[in-house]
Amino acid sequence: MKRKVLFLCTGNSCRSQMAEAIVNEYHGKLWEAHSAGTKPAGHVHPMTLKTLAEIGGHHQGRSKGVDEFQGVDFDLIITVCDDAAKDCPVWLGKGKRVHLGFPDPAAALGSNEEIYDIFCQVRDEIFVKVPALLKQHED
Numbered sequence: 001m002k003r004k005v006l007f008l009c010t011g012n013s014c015r016s017q018m019a020e021a022i023v024n025e026y027h028g029k030l031w032e033a034h035s036a037g038t039k040p041a042g043h044v045h046p047m048t049l050k051t052l053a054e055i056g057g058h059h060q061g062r063s064k065g066v067d068e069f070q071g072v073d074f075d076l077i078i079t080v081c082d083d084a085a086k087d088c089p090v091w092l093g094k095g096k097r098v099h100l101g102f103p104d105p106a107a108a109l110g111s112n113e114e115i116y117d118i119f120c121q122v123r124d125e126i127f128v129k130v131p132a133l134l135k136q137h138e139d
Contacts, residue, residue, distance in 0.1 A: 002032045003075040005134065006095070012037025012063045013045045014119070015080040015102050018126050021052050021059045027131055030138060034074075036066040045106055047119040054120070055127070076137050078130070100133055102126060 005023060007016035016035035023033035040063045052059050074095035080102050102125055108118040 002028075002030060003138070004032050004034070004073070004095075005076045005078060006069060006072075006074045007033065007035040008037070008066065008077060008079045009035075009081040010038050010104075011041035011106065012065075013041040013043060014048050014104065014106050015122060015126065017044050017048050017059065017061055017063070018052060018123050019078070019080060019130050020061050021057045022123075022127055023130060023134065024060070025057045026127075027134060031134055034069065034072075035061060036064050036069055038066060040065045041106075045119075047105065047116055050116070051119045051123040055123070076134070078133065080126075096137070098133065098137075100129060102129075 007019040009016040012035055016037065020033040020035035023031050027033075042063050044059065044061065044063055049059055077095045077097045079097070079099045081104065102122050103118070105115070105119040105122045108115045110118075
């Protein structure tokens with residue numbers, strides 16, 4: 001049976017969306033991933049979609065709030081915002097909570113190329129660190 005993971009952040013437009021898509025695309029045999037935000041942006045950032053497509057990831061999510069998952073049990077809840085204590089909620093549902101912070105690419109400044117490079121760096125970090133963390137929680 002698949003284990004369930006929820007990625008939490010603030011806007012649910014970049015980091016948590018990347019993590020959800022990467023897990024479902026590359027680790028979907030063992031894990032079912034979802035994502036949500038405390039203050040959902042209402043959209044997935046276009047550079048998030050572009051960076052995922054670049055590695056063959058098929059994004060199927062949308063920006064959503066944590067309240068959509070009330071009453072849903074997860075095996076693991078991973079906060080991906082660095083300011084988790086302030087911006088991400090205390091998860092009151094079932095599941096072990098772990099923090100794995102990544103910089104917010106939506107807050108990046110510079111030219112479009114420089115900002116896109118930051119999106120790619122964050123995606124690449126997520127691609128390596130999230131599966132390693134999930135592996136630690138496969139019983």
